[in-house]
Amino acid sequence: DAGVTQSPTHLIKTRGQHVTLRCSPISGHKSVSWYQQVLGQGPQFIFQYYEKEERGRGNFPDRFSARQFPNYSSELNVNALLLGDSALYLCASSLGGSGNTIYFGEGSWLTVV
Amino acid sequence: GESVGLHLPTLSVQEGDNSIINCAYSNSASDYFIWYKQESGKGPQFIIDIRSNMDKRQGQRVTVLLNKTVKHLSLQIAATQPGDSAVYFCAETPAGGTSYGKLTFGQGTILTVHP
Numbered sequence: 029d030a031g032v033t034q035s036p037t038h039l040i041k042t043r044g045q046h047v048t049l050r051c052s053p054i055s056g057h058k059s060v061s062w063y064q065q066v067l068g069q070g071p072q073f074i075f076q077y078y079e080k081e082e083r084g085r086g087n088f089p090d091r092f093s094a095r096q097f098p099n100y101s102s103e104l105n106v107n108a109l110l111l112g113d114s115a116l117y118l119c120a121s122s123l124g125g126s127g128n129t130i131y132f133g134e135g136s137w138l139t140v141v
Numbered sequence: 142g143e144s145v146g147l148h149l150p151t152l153s154v155q156e157g158d159n160s161i162i163n164c165a166y167s168n169s170a171s172d173y174f175i176w177y178k179q180e181s182g183k184g185p186q187f188i189i190d191i192r193s194n195m196d197k198r199q200g201q202r203v204t205v206l207l208n209k210t211v212k213h214l215s216l217q218i219a220a221t222q223p224g225d226s227a228v229y230f231c232a233e234t235p236a237g238g239t240s241y242g243k244l245t246f247g248q249g250t251i252l253t254v255h256p
Binding site: 032059061063068069070071072073076078083084086116118120122124127129130131132133134135 | 149173175177183184185186187190192230232234242243244245246247248249
């Protein structure tokens with residue numbers, strides 16, 4: 029079975045541009061979360077979606093938005109990119125509910141120049 | 142330009158030794174704890190998890206210990222192998238409800254295994 033898949037794997041954007049990152053959860057998983065990981069740090073929570081509804085939001089500006097589709101895949105959008113947005117963006121999925129294992133994809137490497 | 146270096150704790154061991162990686166968590170409401178292994182350029186890989194109603198759980202070559210009194214978590218790796226070299230993160234999440242899925246990650250520890 030496929031794990032959590034993310035696209036694109038690498039991308040370079042210019043300051044002020046917009047980016048859309050995509051995630052397909054493990055089949056049967058209804059919960060998708062997004063994390064930002066900058067070099068040398070642990071992942072930081074951005075959003076969680078469950079059954080197409082936003083269930084949690086981390087301490088990120090409104091330039092960050094996300095949505096979950098009926099097939100449970102998800103998109104993370106970042107507007108007005110800043111150099112500091114350069115990071116590895118990770119998607120994680122789970123069945124949802126306490127105690128269910130949370131699995132991560134390999135991430136999308138975003139470089140803002 | 143300014144360079145950013147890694148300031149994570151490091152642990153160096155010889156192949157075949159046992160490794161112990163420690164983690165302190167801050168949220169006493171956390172109910173579920175997970176250890177992840179992250180190799181360079183890859184996403185975090187699930188290793189083992191534990192619920193707050195347990196104090197020990199064993200997997201294949203790995204054991205997680207939870208001490209809720211002092212809010213401490215540890216990962217023990219038996220017979221450490223060079224392939225275990227990676228950054229190890231602990232993560233916590235509160236029980237159920239809308240908070241589930243929001244993992245809070247620890248600082249991370251760089252494990253280096255020498256042949």
